[in-house]
Amino acid sequence: MNVIGFAMCGSFCTLSRALEVLRILRGQYDVVPIMSSIVRQTDTRFGTAADLLEQVCGICGHEVLHTIPEAEPLGPRTPLDALVVCPCTGNTLAKLACGITDTPVTMAAKAHLRSDRPLLITLASNDAMSANLGNMSTLLTRKNVFFTPLLQDDPVKKPHSLVADFSLVPDALTLAMRGEQMRPLFR
Numbered sequence: 001m002n003v004i005g006f007a008m009c010g011s012f013c014t015l016s017r018a019l020e021v022l023r024i025l026r027g028q029y030d031v032v033p034i035m036s037s038i039v040r041q042t043d044t045r046f047g048t049a050a051d052l053l054e055q056v057c058g059i060c061g062h063e064v065l066h067t068i069p070e071a072e073p074l075g076p077r078t079p080l081d082a083l084v085v086c087p088c089t090g091n092t093l094a095k096l097a098c099g100i101t102d103t104p105v106t107m108a109a110k111a112h113l114r115s116d117r118p119l120l121i122t123l124a125s126n127d128a129m130s131a132n133l134g135n136m137s138t139l140l141t142r143k144n145v146f147f148t149p150l151l152q153d154d155p156v157k158k159p160h161s162l163v164a165d166f167s168l169v170p171d172a173l174t175l176a177m178r179g180e181q182m183r184p185l186f187r
Contacts, residue, residue: 011124075111090125097135128162
């Protein structure tokens with residue numbers, strides 16, 4: 001069975017959708033869960049950090065990697081077949097584009113990409129079509145970096161926002177593992 005990483009960032013309003021995706025992927029892969037420190041520690045109106053941690057551990061059957069030293073070996077020493085960042089915030093997207101590795105998720109991505117294996121970004125960002133548009137284009141040109149197709153979730157009230165179509169993650173991952181970007185990228 002292939003082993004994938006599943007890294008979660010702080011787009012708290014999309015974490016329930018990410019959990020649905022995680023359940024589906026767990027049926028197909030052995031999944032190593034990774035969380036940003038913010039996700040692992042922050043209670044929000046969408047739920048408590050402790051409840052999320054319990055759900056993720058229960059689904060995956062593994063402890064969550066949540067520190068930079070825990071994430072660093074996910075390259076050559078502990079290779080994954082693929083890494084999914086779901087959800088990926090605009091902040092994490094910017095760090096990935098600039099090579100900044102100051103969180104467990106960005107360290108996992110950096111370490112993973114050293115092994116020339118696919119990274120699938122499932123973006124949920126209110127500034128994707130403004131401050132982060134350049135970061136998206138930077139990552140789209142990188143080898144082994146793929147995006148789950150995106151759509152505007154509320155073009156009137158949030159005209160710069162893009163959110164991945166979470167239902168497409170399993171198929172986008174299959175294609176990424178073959179070195180292909182799912183198209184169309186914008187729906």
